Amino acid sequence: MFLSPAAAAFVLSDAPDGARFLAHELTHVRQYRRSGAAVFLGSYVGEYLGRRLAGARHAQAYRDLSFEREAEEARLALGKTSDVDDRSTGSG
Numbered sequence: 001m002f003l004s005p006a007a008a009a010f011v012l013s014d015a016p017d018g019a020r021f022l023a024h025e026l027t028h029v030r031q032y033r034r035s036g037a038a039v040f041l042g043s044y045v046g047e048y049l050g051r052r053l054a055g056a057r058h059a060q061a062y063r064d065l066s067f068e069r070e071a072e073e074a075r076l077a078l079g080k081t082s083d084v085d086d087r088s089t090g091s092g
């Protein structure tokens with residue numbers, strides 16, 4: 001997993017969402033390890049493109065990805081968030 005300096009600073013800070021952010025990203029690491037890099041990336045991009053081709057806009061296609069839903073479940077399992085961060089345009 002790669003964290004940008006800004007993301008690493010966020011995780012290491014006392015920000016309440018830092019641990020939840022990490023839970024989300026670590027779920028992607030598990031997904032990656034489950035099937036290997038090529039299969040994971042192919043599945044991720046393939047599912048995204050399939051949703052776009054079916055008419056979904058970027059934010060919706062991203063949010064509905066099975067990989068993102070699984071990661072969000074892990075994030076939310078750590079507790080209720082302030083719900084101020086809209087990750088719909090994120091890339092991770």
Ligand SMILES: [Zn+2]
Nearest residue numbers: 028068071092
């Ligand atoms: Zn994600």
